[in-house]
Amino acid sequence: MGNERSCLVYPVWSTNNKQQHQKKISIVGCGQVGLATAYSILNQELCDHLVLVDVNGTKLDGEVKDFQQASAFSKRFSTVVGSTDYDITKGSDLVIVTAGAKQRPGQSRLELLNTNVKIMKSIISQVVQYSPNAPICIVSNPCDIITALASKIAKDLPPGQVFGSGTVLDTGRFRQMLATRLDLDFQQVSGYVIGEHGDSSLVVWSSVQDGGANLLKPNQAPGELENGIHMEVVRAAEVVIERKGYTNWAVGMACADIAKAVLNDLRITMPVSTSVKGYAGVEEDVFLSVPCVVGANGVTRDVELDLTKSEKNLFQKSASIVWTAQKDVWDSI
Secondary structure, eight states, X not given: OTTOOOOEEEXXXXXXXXXXXXXXXXXXXXSHHHHHHHHHHHHTTOOSEEEEXXXXXXXXXXXHHHHHHXXXXXXXXXXXXXXXXXXXXXTOSEEEEOOSOOOOTTOOGGGGHHHHHHHHHHHHHHHHHHOTTSOEEEOSSSHHHHHXXXXXXXXXXXXXXXXXXXXXXXXXHHHHHHHHHHTOOGGGEEOOEEBOSSTTOEXXXXXXXXTTEESSOTTOOOOHHHHHHHHHHHHHHHHHHHHHSOXXXXXXXXXHHHHHHHHTTOOEEEEEEEEOTTGGGOOSOOEEEEEEEEETTEEEEEOOOOOXXXXXXXXXXXXXXXXXXXXXXXXXX
């Protein structure tokens, strides 16, 4: 039966017997993104206990067994658990939510809204019930709106405990593309994509650096090269979806990067989706990506960027676009 309860636990043995705090990550939704996230986390040996929750119990049993067999090659002791019920997520150090309707070819993230709002209402209430202190990272699309709604559903949680994966992925794509164009090592390029995790995102070109030096001169507008790279970033998911039907590996790696920051309390700066009302003149009650300090409690604070007038206008426009799509369901939560 597709919806039967499933609960499988398997240990993975390690030669490392040092006592340490046991880290637990729960992933809700075992579609392509959830599975890629789980694989990335296991492959990087980030946790001691990995929990997978999905409505399809039969398929979940197979995924858990497959992950167990893959985990046999890991040096870190771990357990893999799968269930259709949320009680198994109790005591998580981080919950990653990837569940939701899949983005179809030619479909924007915002068009997914109505379906995924219904799904999120059920998920968040149960996640909070069993892990009230765990940061919740929303990956489901449209990421910014779903994160805002999830935060509203979990209204009693501290600000920043619910956040979205946002433009961590977009920023990674941007840095990789820019480094390729400039024939540089990836680590030599810095900069952020902020705003919506979608079509209205913007690159903060005024602070992009190439080998430690600003790429553009003061007051210099982005040119053909820069605008072309941004368009590649915006269309990156669409291109992949057109060719293989979905995206998974890049976002899975991005989620593992976020998980690393949370589980190890790294307090590093990442462009995740958080409340931006009052940020750069935004008046709407929306979540967008800006650089944020991320650690064991989720987002501890955002970082105010010194945006140019043009960048500020684009950021406000992004907020307006997201709010237009969000406002019809906002008061229903």
